[in-house]
Amino acid sequence: MLQSRIVCHFIFLVMLLSACKARPAREAAHEGGAAVGKNTAAGWPQRFGFGHSAPAKLIEEEDIDIHPDGSGLPAGEGNAITGRIIYTAKCAACHGTETNSGKQKLPGPLLFAHPDSVHIKTIGNYWPYTTTIYDYIRRSMPYNAPGSLSNNEVYALTAYLVHANGIIDSATVINASNLAGIHLPARERFVKDDRKGGKEVK
Numbered sequence: 001m002l003q004s005r006i007v008c009h010f011i012f013l014v015m016l017l018s019a020c021k022a023r024p025a026r027e028a029a030h031e032g033g034a035a036v037g038k039n040t041a042a043g044w045p046q047r048f049g050f051g052h053s054a055p056a057k058l059i060e061e062e063d064i065d066i067h068p069d070g071s072g073l074p075a076g077e078g079n080a081i082t083g084r085i086i087y088t089a090k091c092a093a094c095h096g097t098e099t100n101s102g103k104q105k106l107p108g109p110l111l112f113a114h115p116d117s118v119h120i121k122t123i124g125n126y127w128p129y130t131t132t133i134y135d136y137i138r139r140s141m142p143y144n145a146p147g148s149l150s151n152n153e154v155y156a157l158t159a160y161l162v163h164a165n166g167i168i169d170s171a172t173v174i175n176a177s178n179l180a181g182i183h184l185p186a187r188e189r190f191v192k193d194d195r196k197g198g199k200e201v202k
């Protein structure tokens with residue numbers, strides 16, 4: 001018993017020592033000290049041959065964030081009339097319809113304000129920017145098939161959700177130049193967090 005414990009301690013010590021020895025060489029390699037392709041003193045190659053540099057097209061596909069001022073919005077357009085049709089086919093099963101009471105159990109959150117559900121946060125009473133609706137839907141919805149919607153479909157769905165929350169009429173066409181200018185009522189309910197740290201930060 002005692003013997004095996006000593007052996008264990010010995011193995012651990014050897015592992016520890018070799019880790020300590022390898023560390024400075026690996027750090028040096030990381031900093032790019034040696035020429036590319038040349039082995040370092042510890043025998044680590046400079047590169048392991050994994051991956052490749054990202055092509056511009058791939059970066060473009062991944063670079064989809066949209067800012068509150070509308071920058072990043074793609075070309076395209078849509079209105080609530082088209083949006084309602086897409087919503088019924090691809091979204092209503094999880095999010096319900098405008099006539100849902102908010103008491104019904106649904107897989108997804110309620111997206112419309114309703115007198116029975118005033119305490120539920122929705123686009124109409126909680127979301128500050130329309131551009132976030134666009135960004136959110138484009139990157140993550142429908143939940144079971146994110147990335148499957150065209151830019152025009154996302155514009156139409158955004159228009160529908162903004163319309164169904166009583167903010168624009170159903171014929172208003174939204175696009176990259178007017179979406180950021182559509183004002184959601186909740187924008188004023190948020191304040192900038194300008195605390196600088198110190199005692200007031202709890």
Ligand code: HEC
Nearest residue numbers: 090091094107108109121122123136137141142143144157
């Ligand atoms: C399979 C079910 C499902 C489908 C279909 C679906 N969603 Fe969702 N959706 C969800 C779930 C679940 C969440 C909450 C995700 C979370 O909080 O991480 C969500 C969240 C959302 C939100 C954010 C709501 C909030 O207040 O936080 C929006 C907006 C939204 N979905 C829009 C859509 C639209 C538009 C479609 C149709 C293109 C759609 N969803 C289809 C399940 C679904």
